[in-house]
Amino acid sequence: MSMETCGLDARCAGCIRRSDEQMEAAVADDVPNHYGGGNDLAGAIADSLRRAGKDMDRLTTADLATVDEFHIRARKATLELAQSLNLDAASRVLDIGSGLGGPARTLAETFGCHVTGIDITQAFCDAATALSSWVGLSDRVDFRQGDATSLPFDDAVFDAAMTIHVAMNIAAKDRMYAEARRVLKPGSRFVVYDVLQGEGGDILYPVPWARDSSISHLASPDSMPALLSHAGFRILKVEDSTEEGQRWFEEMAGRLAKSAPAVTFQAFLGNDFPAMARNQVINLRERRIRTVSYVCEA
Numbered sequence: 001m002s003m004e005t006c007g008l009d010a011r012c013a014g015c016i017r018r019s020d021e022q023m024e025a026a027v028a029d030d031v032p033n034h035y036g037g038g039n040d041l042a043g044a045i046a047d048s049l050r051r052a053g054k055d056m057d058r059l060t061t062a063d064l065a066t067v068d069e070f071h072i073r074a075r076k077a078t079l080e081l082a083q084s085l086n087l088d089a090a091s092r093v094l095d096i097g098s099g100l101g102g103p104a105r106t107l108a109e110t111f112g113c114h115v116t117g118i119d120i121t122q123a124f125c126d127a128a129t130a131l132s133s134w135v136g137l138s139d140r141v142d143f144r145q146g147d148a149t150s151l152p153f154d155d156a157v158f159d160a161a162m163t164i165h166v167a168m169n170i171a172a173k174d175r176m177y178a179e180a181r182r183v184l185k186p187g188s189r190f191v192v193y194d195v196l197q198g199e200g201g202d203i204l205y206p207v208p209w210a211r212d213s214s215i216s217h218l219a220s221p222d223s224m225p226a227l228l229s230h231a232g233f234r235i236l237k238v239e240d241s242t243e244e245g246q247r248w249f250e251e252m253a254g255r256l257a258k259s260a261p262a263v264t265f266q267a268f269l270g271n272d273f274p275a276m277a278r279n280q281v282i283n284l285r286e287r288r289i290r291t292v293s294y295v296c297e298a
């Protein structure tokens with residue numbers, strides 16, 4: 001990436017601002033490229049499901065569960081978090097960093113609410129839209145491309161929001177949480193479930209959210225309360241699920257070693273996925289990472 005400067009003053013405010021903007025633009029491309037770039041993910045997932053003998057006209061959300069809940073402890077974690085969101089069929093929910101849309105569909109199917117997903121990776125938004133139509137949930141979810149640090153919504157329009165395993169890719173967490181607070185109605189709930197830097201040392205790469213440190217920005221457990229409260233949230237509950245996450249990952253890695261399900265995260269992470277899974281087991285076991293959730297009130 002070239003960064004032209006005026007050449008007159010190393011502290012020139014215009015040059016510093018331009019280079020910051022160029023850095024952010026480069027990173028904004030790096031994250032979608034990491035997650036599968038411009039590939040036809042829905043097509044690849046459909047092929048895998050057909051090869052495994054699934055009838056595409058009778059697909060259920062359970063058939064997608066091994067690929068569309070892209071976080072540690074998968075659907076179980078989503079349902080636990082959802083209990084804190086006070087949802088009913090009238091709720092309008094925002095999923096920040098919605099990926100392939102599994103968590104959004106889980107909430108829409110379970111509570112009858114409407115969920116809008118926003119994600120920086122266009123290929124994920126396209127796939128999330130296609131997967132939702134396969135399981136008949138298109139009228140209760142919608143997905144659009146956008147950046148969590150600059151949400152394309154008016155103030156105070158959502159009744160609840162969640163973000164699951166997303167902030168690991170975002171350096172400007174203060175902007176991300178301030179934006180979440182802005183679009184939520186006062187008194188509504190926000191749940192954050194993220195991978196944090198543990199006390200066991202630097203993480204081993206590749207991991208599912210990054211092949212190296214350039215797009216990995218883990219917060220520490222100590223920094224999270226201030227980040228959330230400065231954004232205007234009151235923290236109601238904190239839960240560290242590292243131990244359960246470790247067991248879940250060990251079991252998943254063991255199952256994958258024996259026989260792979262119809263479709264896995266390999267559909268978009270490619271041949272690096274087995275190494276990512278092995279590293280995650282070590283990262284969790286050695287407490288190089290921790291998984292922690294925060295239930296907040298706006």
Ligand SMILES: C[S@@+](CC[C@H](N)C(=O)[O-])C[C@H]1O[C@@H](n2cnc3c(N)ncnc32)[C@H](O)[C@@H]1O
Pocket residue numbers: 031032035068069070071096097098099100101102103118119120121124146147148149163164165166169170208209
């Ligand atoms: C590990 S995936 C989790 C997806 C989903 N939340 C889930 O649990 O299934 C991380 C997601 O965060 C998205 N993401 C990363 N940085 C983002 C940003 N600045 N704005 C919006 N989405 C972002 C990625 O594109 C990816 O879909």
